[in-house]
Every structure is written in structure tokens, then in C-alpha cells.
Amino acid sequence: MIAMLVLAETLLKILHYTIHCFLYTPALTIPAHVLLPAYDPLPGRRLSKPLSLSIPVCHCTDHIFTAMHTFSEENYLKAIYNLYKQGTGKITPTAISEALGNNPASVVDMIKKLTEKQLLEYEKSKGVKLTPAGMNVAISVVRKHRLWEAFLLDKLGYGWDEVHDIAEQLEHVHHPQLADRLDKFLGFPQYDPHGDPIPKANGDSAVTYKTLLAEIAEGKTCKVVAVKDTSAAFLQYLKKLDIGIGTRITLTEKISFDSSMIITVGNNKQATTVSKVFAENLLVQE
Numbered sequence: 001m002i003a004m005l006v007l008a009e010t011l012l013k014i015l016h017y018t019i020h021c022f023l024y025t026p027a028l029t030i031p032a033h034v035l036l037p038a039y040d041p042l043p044g045r046r047l048s049k050p051l052s053l054s055i056p057v058c059h060c061t062d063h064i065f066t067a068m069h070t071f072s073e074e075n076y077l078k079a080i081y082n083l084y085k086q087g088t089g090k091i092t093p094t095a096i097s098e099a100l101g102n103n104p105a106s107v108v109d110m111i112k113k114l115t116e117k118q119l120l121e122y123e124k125s126k127g128v129k130l131t132p133a134g135m136n137v138a139i140s141v142v143r144k145h146r147l148w149e150a151f152l153l154d155k156l157g158y159g160w161d162e163v164h165d166i167a168e169q170l171e172h173v174h175h176p177q178l179a180d181r182l183d184k185f186l187g188f189p190q191y192d193p194h195g196d197p198i199p200k201a202n203g204d205s206a207v208t209y210k211t212l213l214a215e216i217a218e219g220k221t222c223k224v225v226a227v228k229d230t231s232a233a234f235l236q237y238l239k240k241l242d243i244g245i246g247t248r249i250t251l252t253e254k255i256s257f258d259s260s261m262i263i264t265v266g267n268n269k270q271a272t273t274v275s276k277v278f279a280e281n282l283l284v285q286e
Contacts, residue, residue: 195226
């Protein structure tokens with residue numbers, strides 16, 4: 001396990017280095033021991049001689065690779081930002097725990113840590129609130145995440161059910177100009193592949209859609225604008241139903257017994273029954 005963690009950390013460091021150098025510098029050959037550990041990651045073995053590796057090199061300092069905050073801290077700030085943008089009201093430790101899938105005790109510990117770093121404010125009666133500094137960090141992480149999702153879908157051909165997990169890793173790559181260059185390269189998109197607004201560097205963003213399919217009146221037609229659940233299982237189910245961003249759905253009947261719905265998709269007149277859970281995870285616009 002320790003060996004795997006060492007290897008993962010090493011590969012991530014190379015990724016940070018390579019992305020920066022790809023953007024800014026020519027390729028040169030440098031000794032790999034500058035980046036790689038001087039031992040074999042397999043237990044009980046040492047390298048007989050230093051490795052060499054040809055990668056792009058740049059004249060830069062270690063701040064390129066050193067984030068001001070840990071991945072875990074950034075993930076908490078991002079989750080709190082998303083809860084804030086959803087307009088859920090008071091953000092409680094329980095809400096954060098549910099959003100991240102972490103146990104409540106670890107959430108309380110992290111809130112205390114981030115409060116000490118002046119990234120959060122917390123009062124039991126008012127809940128958790130991002131400070132201006134915490135908001136800046138959260139916006140930066142969210143912006144990179146959604147830009148990377150757009151890049152992976154539009155430029156690399158990944159499916160919308162694949163991009164989230166990859167972007168979860170890439171969002172932690174740090175360089176002051178990377179997000180701006182990526183934004184420009186993509187043509188300044190307003191929304192990511194799941195319909196979430198991509199914030200600009202100053203925090204401004206397009207409209208956040210909040211109307212659920214479950215709230216639409218019977219007989220109405222609406223357009224899919226975003227998904228609340230970005231899990232691969234839900235997105236694959238939507239794909240199976242031929243539903244994506246921009247698809248028009250007509251709600252033909254609401255079933256009072258279990259709050260399920262009968263819908264038609266696009267120009268297809270064949271009726272499909274969907275669950276309450278489904279309807280509560282699809283965001284639409286009339």
C-alpha cells in the first residue's frame with residue numbers, strides 16, 4: 001500500500017510538471033532522479049543505478065507543484081461551494097457529510113481545520129460559510145473541474161458519464177494561467193457537459209438551473225438543461241433513454257401512488273415510465 005501511494009504521488013508530480021512544461025517550454029532531457037524517488041517502489045528493493053527520463057523541462061520553482069491546500073481541503077471547499085450554489089439554506093456538517101460520503105466526525109474535524117485557516121466560518125446556529133479566501137479557492141477548483149470536463153468531452157471524445165471522475169483528479173493541477181488558457185482554448189464555454197455553469201476567474205457565472213422535472217405540471221413540455229446526479233449509473237441510464245442536454249420531454253401523466261411519471265422523449269411518441277428519484281435528478285426549463 002505504501003509503495004502504491006509513493007508511486008501515485010510521483011506520477012502526479014510528473015503530471016503537474018509535464019502540463020506546465022507542455023504549455024510553456026521546449027522539451028529537454030533531464031535526469032529522472034530530480035523527480036523520481038531514489039528507490040524502487042517495490043518493498044525491499046533499491047535501484048541499482050539512477051534512472052534517466054526524457055520529459056519537457058522548464059526553469060521554474062517548486063511552487064508549480066505545491067498547492068496551498070491539500071486535495072482533501074479543496075474537495076471540502078468545493079462541496080461547500082456547490083451546496084451554497086444549490087441554495088440549500090444553512091449548510092450543516094451533516095449536509096457536507098452526505099455530499100462527500102464522509103463520516104460526520106471527519107467532517108467536523110475538517111471544518112475546524114479550515115476555520116483555523118480562515119477559509120470557513122462556522123456557527124452552529126448559522127451553519128458553515130465560506131470566507132472570501134475560501135470562496136476564491138473553491139471557485140478555482142470548481143472552474144478547473146468543469147473546464148476539464150468540457151475538454152475531455154469535446155476534445156478527447158470521452159462520454160459524459162466518464163468525465164467527472166477524471167476531472168476530479170485534474171482539478172488539483174495548479175498553475176496560475178492554466179484555467180484561463182483552457183477556457184480560451186475551449187471558446188469560453190458557459191456550461192459543463194452536465195449543465196453546471198462554469199465560473200469565471202472573478203466568480204461570475206451563467207444561470208444555475210434549479211427546476212426539477214418532478215416540479216413540472218402534467219401535460220407540459222420542457223427541455224433538459226442539467227443533471228443533478230452526475231453518477232455514471234444515472235448518466236448511462238439517461239443515454240439509454242436517449243436523453244441528453246437539450247432533449248425535449250413531455251410529461252404526459254403523474255402517478256399519485258408512487259409519484260412516478262409517464263413521459264415521452266423528443267419526437268418519440270412511445271411512453272416511458274420513470275421514477276420519482278429520476279424526476280428529482282433531472283433539471284429542466286419550460
